[in-house]
Amino acid sequence: MxxxxxxxxxxxxxxxxxxxxxxxxxxxxxSIIFGETEFIDQVTLSIAEFWDRLINSDELPSTNxxxxxxxxxxxxxxxxxxxxxxxxxxxxxxxxxxxxxxxxxxxxxxxxxxxxxxxxxxxxxxxxxxxxxxxxxxxxxxxxxxxxxxxxxxTSFGNITVDSLDHLVRGGRLSKAQAVVGGMLNIKPLIIVNPDGTIGAGEKIRSTKKALQTIVAKAKNTAVDFSKRRVGVLYTHGTDPKEFVQLVKTELQPLEILETLIGPVAGTHVGPSGVALFF
The missing domain is CATH 3.40.50.10440 (Dihydroxyacetone kinase; domain 1)
Structure with a gap:
């Protein structure tokens, strides 16, 4: 060979x-760091253990x-x-x-x-x-x-809706100014993966349902031929992605939809509640 x-x-x-x-x-x-303890991602800290710590601990994790x-x-x-x-x-x-x-x-x-x-x-x-x-x-x-x-x-795309931008601000991925409206009045901020690989704050939308519809509409507005393109749906622990997956399937009709739980690295920065679309 x-x-x-x-x-x-x-x-x-x-x-x-x-x-x-x-x-x-x-x-x-x-590596994932909780307080004074450093874990090797998915070696000494499983995905399930990470989410349990994130949800139940006062310590905010960081990555190395x-x-x-x-x-x-x-x-x-x-x-x-x-x-x-x-x-x-x-x-x-x-x-x-x-x-x-x-x-x-x-x-x-x-x-x-x-x-x-x-x-x-x-x-x-x-x-x-x-x-x-x-x-x-x-x-x-x-x-x-x-x-x-x-x-x-x-032609790649990454949009994420979260309940709060706090984790991204604490992790240094967004500025406090970018995050100023997030978390207010049931606003669901969008996080955008920019073409240069940085993270930016997108629209701020008044419900999760509308935020997810906005993500799909933005995807549909691209020039991508989804019949030849896989897409990925990413979700946090405790989030049910079924309705969003169905929306993606109906509106985009992609070659394949990958569904997976957000792992510790992305989860550290996204926080406990979020859904994303990538392609």
């Missing part, structure tokens, strides 16, 4: 287990990026076995994790590591990884895969 390409991502990606197994995607974990040595240790065995590595990562504008992967490449002194900035997070990363996995299966080379990922990223 000449097309030996190994896929990597970070634990911000929230890749569903079936896709991790199908495309043999290795996940390098970030993957360091270069973690990436180097993960990459090296595959390089030694003749693989080319493709790491699709959390937006460089949101975390130093992506830069750590690039430093690991320099440390390992190889040209056989390719890094791709998703300019997104969570299912925004996952959807790119699935495209890469499909192309590897079909025998495409790394250059062709990188071009396809760039094309997909150019």
């Amino acid at each position: 000449t097309n030996k390409i190994k896929l990597f991502t970070d634990s911000a990606a929230d890749v569903p287990l079936n896709y991790r197994e199908k495309y043999q995607i290795d996940v390098v974990p970030l 990026q993957v360091n270069p040595h973690q990436f180097a240790e993960a990459f090296k065995p595959y390089l030694d076995d003749g693989y080319t590595i493709l790491y699709v990562g959390l937006s460089a504008a949101l975390s130093g994790t992506f830069q750590s992967a690039n430093i690991a490449k320099q440390m390992l002194e190889t040209e056989n590591i390719y890094t791709f900035d998703s300019k997104s997070a969570s299912l925004g990363e996952t959807l790119l990884l699935i495209t890469a996995g499909e192309m590897i299966e079909k025998g495409h080379n790394i250059e062709e895969i990188m071009v396809a990922l760039e094309e997909q990223r150019s």
